Amino acid sequence: MTSELLPGFIPSDVEVEPGVQIHTVIGGSGPPLLLLHGHPQTHVIWHKVVPSLCERFTVVACDLRGYGDSSRPRGDAAHGNYSKRTMAADVLAVMRSLGFTRFLVMAHDRGARVAHRLGADHPEAVQRMVLLDIAPTLAMYGKTTEAFARAYWHWFFLIQPSPLPERLIEADPAAYIRDVMGSRSAGLAPFDPRALHEYQRCLALPGAAHGLCEDYRAAASIDLEHDRADLAQGRRLAMPLLVLWGAQGVVERCFAPLAEWRLVAEHVDGEPLPCGHYIPEEAPDILLARALPFLAA
Template identity: 55%
Template sequence: MSVPLPFRYRTVEAGVPIRCAVGGEGPPVLLLHGYPQTHVIWHAVAPLLAERFTVVAADLRGYGDSGKPAPTNGDTEYAKRTMAADQVDVMAELGFDRFAVAGHDRGGRVAHRMALDRPDAVRALAVLDIVPTRHAFACADRDFATGYWHWFFLTAGHGIPERMIGADPEFWIRARMTSRHAGGTPFDPAAMAEYVRCFDEASIAASCADYRAAATIDLEHDEADAGRLLEVPVRALWGERSFVGRNYDVLDVWRGYAADVTGRALPSDHYLPEEAPAEVAAELTRFFG
């Protein structure tokens, strides 16, 4: 693979400096990554999409080479509303006032909030291997607590997860990712090395704040929007071997949050853009086209 992507790179001043790669021509598409990755998770998908679209693959605030402000009480710096606003500002700075967005994992949660807050900017939304945060917490059970235990670990206060992860961040990243991979394309060693490079002390602190925000201020925002359906078309994709695929009726869940929902399972576990890149690219090309 090519690290960084074979695109033009820019750092755009939004709420914080946001690092992004831009390539291709055509209608604009924004790609957002999950935890603990960077925009590089799209390394096999983005070049395929760039044959039809102008692709912007961005690092979320707190991740990759984007700005990583130190969390404060309340973790408002990492509310999904704030993270979504960053990316809308990036797209506007690049000349795109309206665009399609695809988000995997944490990026999907940012993209969901973006579509709620800025339906004028988002023309279509693809969410990869998630159900809405509000639903996940409301329906949490023993399987969720054991399968998604990191959600609770990362929200712990008093510097506990930061200190423990910081003792061996490479082990943490490799363990998290390999435990949620089942067949399909193997992780590219260069991509894994990039995730490790970017997971510094500031990113560890920021990503913990991201998860704490999901359990606090994000839920407040989600409760305020309870019952409000997304108006943009939504394409939900998930791994047939993933926790999401095994534990939820994904389309039924999303139809409680959006008026126009389609989707299907792909042959992977959690990391769809890396495990099933050809299938993801084909799905997004059809949906965004």
Template identity: 45%
Template sequence: MRIPGFDYQRVTVADGVALNVAVAGSGSPIVLLHGFPQTHLMWRHVAADLVADHTVIVPDLRGYGDSDKPAEAGPDTYSKRTMAADIVTVARTFGHERFALAGHDRGALVAFRAGLDHPAAVTHLASLDVLPTLDMWDVMRGVRAAVGYHLFLMAQPAGLPEQMIGAVPDAFFGSFLDAWAQDPATIPADFRAEYLRASREAVTSIVADYRATATIDVAHDTADREAGNTLRMPVTVLQQDWGAALGYDATAVWRAWAPDLDHRTVSCGHFMAEEAPAEVVKAIRSLLTR
């Protein structure tokens, strides 16, 4: 499946890994990064609006969708640092040294790392419904952490998580599409089937991505926190009211990382680019004027 009106290319990044990338439009560039358990297609509504006056670049992350899924050679293979470097390479391939970046879920963690590692490249950053890695692990405590059971499952050493998920991949990945959407009907059956196909074919790499978030990504974020590094660009965060649900101050958590912050709570479900695309577009367009 493709986003109508977009051209598709395979862009080679580090170690010969090739990413599936959709691109269209002209004007100042913005890169859109998808989340779990989805592909670049989750951005189809938002991309169709932004392309009117921006160059819009929409890749599948390494290990997801129709991008390459390299074997986990070490903790760096799926670190957010590596995945962020992939995105900088993609933007440069299309001639853009500087670009805005919006990410959802896993893609938001990649965007966060790109903002810290490549501040000269990322002009604006939008994060949809995720917490920075260190803060996520900090708030996932007690029975309230049950909502994130998959984080703990996929943090385990290689072997058992892949076998368990691979035994019932459609039930596993489909459960998140059902539980996290306020209205599952906003993900049509054909897109749901595509997300399930792509995830079914990427069990090993998806688990490796999550395992990195419990290991090397923690080390990278800890080093930045200890060094006092923050996101230097304007940042917009759209989140469900997880602060109220899990007992923390979401705005304060984000402001510690992003001094120039616009934090907004949304009323839709997790898959907001599909459930409330107009609201997402409005927030991104507002961010780009800052």
């Protein structure tokens, strides 16, 4: 299925630590560009934009640990196995294994949180980043309102202690995909049925629901500790950031994305786009028009 949506891409499973492999696909030629997906999806989210990206870049698209066809290790008590620090180290190891020591990043949703930590922990590796439809994790938890909690209910459902949310997702993973993704502003209309099938296939794999939950448990615990440490020590992202978000989405309604990113990064530009949360699939042409000049700068 992935080969149908990303023709010409070469798949690879990169071992980043003993017993943990990150599923990766590679295509195109030119400067290296790392693509990271969000919840509850896989690298397939990029299928509408990669043809244009491959004309200018060597595109490396990964499934985050716990997602897609990457490894799904058990979580630990401190949720460190799914901290964004660990997930950032995963994708850095992938890029280094391919010979890329410095590269561009475009990332959506959960992947953008991994990208944030990647830029904070390994600034020498990241040239510039496009971050899609998020405000910083610390800001989103710290400024939670009733409106945000109702719209992003899954943030508070998935962090409940194991195995309750896992058991409920595993009862019908396909319905979880349809209900979560279909409840956003555009419904299910923007999604290629083959992509939806791929998201559903991957969430039904053994351990996938646990990996997904652990990602969120880490975000509500150890990731906040790391973010607070950055603030306390005055560490800010130094590379240029382009922040884009959906004008019809929750981030637009509940937060001030540019203001929040400017608190943690030196060089931030961005704007809302005329779409909802799933920018690469809802508004691929608009995303390319805004991101390509920034990435090529």
